[in-house]
Amino acid sequence: MARSPAWASRPKTRGLVLDVIRAARSISRVELAAATGLTGATISEVVRELLGDGLVVEAGRGAPTGGKPRTLVQLNPTARYGVGVHLERNTCVIVVVDLAGRPVARTSFQGVASLPPERALPMVAAQVDALLTTAAVERGKVLGVGLVSYGPQDRGAGVLLTPQPTEEWRDHPVAPRLAEHLGLPVLLDNDAAAAAIGEYWLGAVEPHSTYGCIYMATGIGGGVVVGGEVYRGSSSNTAEIGHISIDVHGDDCPCGNVGCLENYAGPSALVRQALETPGLARRLALDPAADNFLTEFARIAAAANAGDTEARALVERSARYLGHAAVTLAVLFDLDLIVLAGQSFAVAGSTYQAVIQQELDRRLFSRRAHPVRVVPSVNGSDAAAIGGAVLVLQSELTLGRGRPEDGPRPVPAGAAEAP
Template identity: 85%
Template sequence: MASSPIWASRPRTRGLVLDVIRAARSISRVELAAATGLTGATISAVVRELMDDGLVVEAGRGGPTGGKPRTMVQLNPLARYGVGVQIERNTCVIVVVDLAGRQVARTSFQGVATMPPRQALPLVASQVDALLDTAAVRRDRVLGVGLVSYGPQDRRAGVLLTPQPTREWLDYPVARLLAEALGLPVLLENDAAAAAIGEYWMGAVEPNSTYGCIYMATGIGGGVVVAGEVYRGSSSNSVEIGHISMDLDGDECPCGNVGCLENYAGPSAMVRQALATPGLARRLALDPAAADVLTEFARIAAAADAGDAAARGIVERSARYLGGAAVTMACLFDVDTIVLAGPSFTVASSIYQTLIQREVDRRMFARRAHPVRIVPSVNGSDAAAIGGAVLVLQSELTLGQPRPDDGARSTPLGAAGLHRGSYQDGRAGAAAVPTGSLT
């Protein structure tokens, strides 16, 4: 089967134009030329191609400019879709988003942490298939799956470099085998980096800004985006803010470091502190044996919001530590915004936002040069899953990566580490049947 026509010519130029249209929501060809520096003739040709491919549609006339009203163009949100799969230690969240980044379907389930990957990945694949069917999304319009999880990772090989939740997950080829099960490309990504890029795609930050993201679920991670591109570092394991040392004489962390932020400010640490606080565990009905850390933490956060002094003290202590981490991020990367994303921030957002902002305002090195805003994620508790889907859209549509024939097996594409599934039937609209199996 021939490659999709959207990659027939000028992929980088097409990607640039498409990204400007996405960011503007609605824009004229004249404005596109001014924003990209391309000639009017090039803009007209590229927009025509994008319209022929169904990615862009005309959207009426613009406001008066003193001459003939300009015809506006915008993305066709239903033209393409991305799937985001977030595997956390206690839960799995799956979302489907359209080309505009809007969530059109969602599901979640628990139990992944108790399964070996050879059992967990087929379950994930079946849930993705069911969600696409429920949302009535055609498979030929799905660009791929962003599989997001905690680090460290080898994105090129598509494997996790951590024995969590169990040792069986270490070095297991999660991306390749999920791709084979689904017959769709799969991109492995860090959850914090995914959450960070989701803010860009949704228009929550300025297109050319440098901003950071602190992501907190059961653990703590970080990401930095510069002009729409995730800062990767040498191995795409950058900005692991949860594993900076807060105490050189602190306890050893499973990561190998000592005194890590996560062990002082993360949900697991707060649950331990609450269990050790006289009377608090009983008042909040905390379960010392509970495996679901996020549910136990949510009880602490709810009590803090309701005015329980002991619970609030624990959350505020965590927020001050995270404020120090935010100062470190601001000093290292000179960001102008830090987004707080993830389910743990969602349940106690007001306390964290207020105290982290206070620490940054007081302690940041460049505070006289510019302020740093601390803001909540526009994508809420599903920020990482939505960001995973968005990274697939960005990788396929705006970064100009060619798409191989649907029937061809391929190795990962460059640093992005896209793993391709195989189809027995590559016809448009046909159900995808994997040729491989999960073993």
């Protein structure tokens, strides 16, 4: 069914109004006009349209202000859903979130990394289908799937440009193939960028702030959000702080750089360093043949938290390196906040948070102008998967899409929208 002229003529206006409603939780039409700068007549028409589409609902009346109490509106969480799929080197996490960004179902499984994409993607699709069925989510309400993974990527083509986990994944059109299996649009994005935007959607950051996200799972990534939008750069491969060189005389990295942060401070680096410490490796029963660095890293982090001096020294050294990267990120983008997200921070976050905060307080160029706080992600170890689903939901807000009769549509990288 074709869109109505009113729908097609103002996607930005609808998106603006819906985003303000999301951020405010509940708000009156008068307050919407003040917050957006739109006329009362425009607000009334857009809200009427959103109510008709089921995206918002009326939520009682606000406090008296001397006249008739104003009717409040808020998002209808069950109106639409997004699916987030996080493809990691060892694990795949899938979440379903409602329009408010709240997870309603989750599953995870291993084994994807050991399979070629032609076998792995049908397995992922089957898991998504099963999760939607278990959660009793109507497929017509699902806007799409946010597939998030490490970079580099070609978001427009939905292609990974890396030979990880194996060479077969390089240049494979993961997003188009997964979309074919699911019959749903699939958006490919960076896991750190996804984790960063998830904080914005759930109201964990100020709406107009400029903040960064350091993401650490098996590797280290980064993302920057400016006024609710991910900073993309020329190819959407920005803020890859894991591949900032911290030693110009360091070892070669598979990315092509030398002395990369990830090779000194990432979980695999800590596991390698622990294995080179015989007493520690023996105490923690570390397996030199293990290929799941997250499990081995978790053992090191648990020992550090329990007071093992050698384990703690390794974690603190990693945190110092990350503090160096955080200072670089904050200087480049003049950040207000840095969020720590990912599975590795979930098990060792307190140490990293304290050390990175110390480095920023001591070394940041702009520290006298304003502080930069370091905080843990509100989405915990599933931050990337939840953020992937949020990226799909955000396309609903910013472009005004999501009517079931129109069908959800992917948002291509760099797509222009009508004013």
